Amino acid sequence: MKNEMSLTLLCVPSNVAVARIAVATFAASLGFSVSEIEEIKVAVSEAVSNSVLHAYPHGEGEVTVRATTEDSEPHGGELVVEVRDTGAGIPDIAKAKEPGYSTIPEHMGLGLSFMESFMDSLLVESAPGKGTTVRMVKRPCRQ
């Protein structure tokens, strides 16, 4: 089924749950298993947490979560999630993706690794000063 949602949120911690629960409910119609939905929730949580934590160190900002499903082959039943902010950006994406690398001391540096593990594909686009877009795709396993 073709479907689209676009959710824009203020970058505050309590909105991370809004984003992951909205996308999980949106994805439910695609026939993902319970544990696949859990994986989608973690991936969205990581991406939106990153925008909240890293994108706007000096003030307020927004993050937009777009999700789409297509009904045309060969993309039948595919969930695409795009998380976009217009914040600080990532100077070195390869470095950011290394497990354990974080620019915030108390943090794990595992956000991007979890997105990569839990979704079928991950694409990070970022330009310092312009912002970051994370694009993730997942297909239900039983299809």
Added chain:
Amino acid sequence: MKNEMSLTLLCVPSNVAVARIAVATFAASLGFSVSEIEEIKVAVSEAVSNSVLHAYPHGEGEVTVRATTEDSEPHGGELVVEVRDTGAGIPDIAKAKEPGYSTIPEHMGLGLSFMESFMDSLLVESAPGKGTTVRMVKRPCRQ
């Protein structure tokens, strides 16, 4: 706490749940009771169902759900939800609000009544051919 969300959805039945669950999660930080959150879910469900059912009889369309909370007095802790479509509009709002009035045979005609009962205030703005905006406000009771 000041907070904002804006969610745009394709008008398909499965997105009604996306809207009500997103707003319920968004509202959770305001300290509503469990049963108040249930009431918010019903009201949002009714408003978004109306856009899906009535706004675009001849094709595809979108509905946008905006929710905000303010931290400035006297609106401290107030949830404002606005559900907007750009569809058919309502020719006679007073008539539409009558309990039991529906232009679709199998339906109850109770959507607007439930919004009015479950929220503290309801404002309907509509112009035939232009679309409909429903604005609802609710404050947590224990405040």
Added chain:
Amino acid sequence: MSFHRSSSCLIVKMSGELDLSSASVFKERVDEELRKTGAANLILNLQGLDFVDSTGLGAILGRHRQITLGGGKMILTSVPPKVQSMLEMAGLFSVLQCERTDKDALQVIESPFQGGAPR
């Protein structure tokens, strides 16, 4: 949603949410089950129902109309408080009969004095 059959009565245990999206599935599945079993009476157990809105109530009322037209009886059981107050608001509390348990409802349906279609 799960189905049970007891003499002339179909018992449907509801679960999850009943809204615009699930109402059509609910209608189809209940109607199919009524056809398959030939049951004249219907018990809807609402215990597991997490959410219902006016579209969901409409779907429940629709089953009531159909069962009543066929001379049968429809009874709601284990009605959660929040659903109860919505039924009251909707003025449906007088139309839709409610009983506490499935057993109570079965007794009402099977009693020769209280009506309900014959077995």
Added chain:
Amino acid sequence: MSFHRSSSCLIVKMSGELDLSSASVFKERVDEELRKTGAANLILNLQGLDFVDSTGLGAILGRHRQITLGGGKMILTSVPPKVQSMLEMAGLFSVLQCERTDKDALQVIESPFQGGAPR
């Protein structure tokens, strides 16, 4: 989240979600409870934990660091399968000790041979 005290050990039963929003509440409340009770060891029962992400795991690891620095022992119990696989991915399975039940964990902590701070 609920707290129980058993000899030198604080037992915290987790519930709900542990993410960026709740992690700070979790830290504050556990640290306050550790201070109030003076407990040197910590058992985190994860049975009721519905959701955790890397920020949540970071908050758990933070408590582990603190307890270990103080010479105590921290043990996770009733770890749900999905949390277990995230701990494995994060390479934390070797760092964070897990036991099946709170009782098992208490035995480990109170055994003089297995370490843990004295009562």
